[in-house]
Amino acid sequence: MDYQLAWQSFYQEINRADEDINLAKASLYYAQAEYPSLNIEDYLNKLDTIAEEIQARLPQRRYPLKVINTINNYIFDDLKFKGNQQDYYNPANSFLNEVIDCRTGIPISLSVLYLEIAKRIDFPMVGIGMPGHFLIRPEFEEAGIFIDVFNQGEILFQQDCAERLRQLYPQPIKLEPRFLAAVSSRQILARMLTNLKYIYLNRKQYSKVLAVIDGILMLFPDHPNELRDRGLLYYELDQWDKACLDLEYYLAMLPNAEDADMIRLLLAKIR
Incomplete structure (x- = not known):
């Protein structure tokens, strides 16, 4: 398929x-x-x-x-x-x-x-x-x-x-x-995909990491940590527009997150 x-x-x-x-x-x-x-x-x-x-x-x-x-x-x-x-x-x-x-x-x-x-x-x-x-x-x-x-x-x-x-x-x-x-079934599937996410991250298989994060976001579309992680991965891959979208959305959801200042610095570099 x-x-x-x-x-x-x-x-x-x-x-x-x-x-x-x-x-x-x-x-x-x-x-x-x-x-x-x-x-x-x-x-x-x-x-x-x-x-x-x-x-x-x-x-x-x-x-x-x-x-x-x-x-x-x-x-x-x-x-x-x-x-x-x-x-x-x-x-x-x-x-x-x-x-x-x-x-x-x-x-x-x-x-x-x-x-x-x-x-x-x-x-x-x-x-x-x-x-x-x-x-x-x-x-x-x-x-x-x-x-x-x-x-x-x-x-x-x-x-x-x-x-x-x-x-x-x-x-x-x-x-x-x-x-x-x-x-729930969604939580089970998200946990399975999260396991894969970290395995692929450790192996630096970033295209597979992106696909798995997309899968998690199909299950939980507004999951802030997954949006942040996908945005950071886009940043590392020089996909600036996509990185901006995810990281800005993350800050809109969690403006006072512990890593909010770091994310704002990254966004300033992109812009």
């Missing part, structure tokens, strides 16, 4: 009510920009097949823990999906087609796989945007459990999440209720 058409398809998929966004399709559409020959239906069928195999293994009484254990056994024991500990910052980890083919990924991409499979067996789950480590849980909060898909579907309770947070950050961070709140 053509590069621009891939992003256009992504936009069409997300340009609807959040609950109607198909996470798998949206993830595969932005992957088509990187993999032009990617066939969306092939990968949706692969997800369907995995779900059908799990459906056939489910116990008659579908208690949440039994359903989760059945999913875990098939995905992690039989199919050998796992977190990519060795090459965590490989951009392939953020593309659902690569996750399905290579059976490895990072927390959020593996979580999208799990969410899509759970949806197909009528066991709805939601994403949990805990800082530094994405989790999922059953849609009904009273279950009181969280799933760490990156770590073989490990079942966590709230105190385990607090401990996981302590392991991630050198300075103590108190587990706040908002850290365990469900996130």
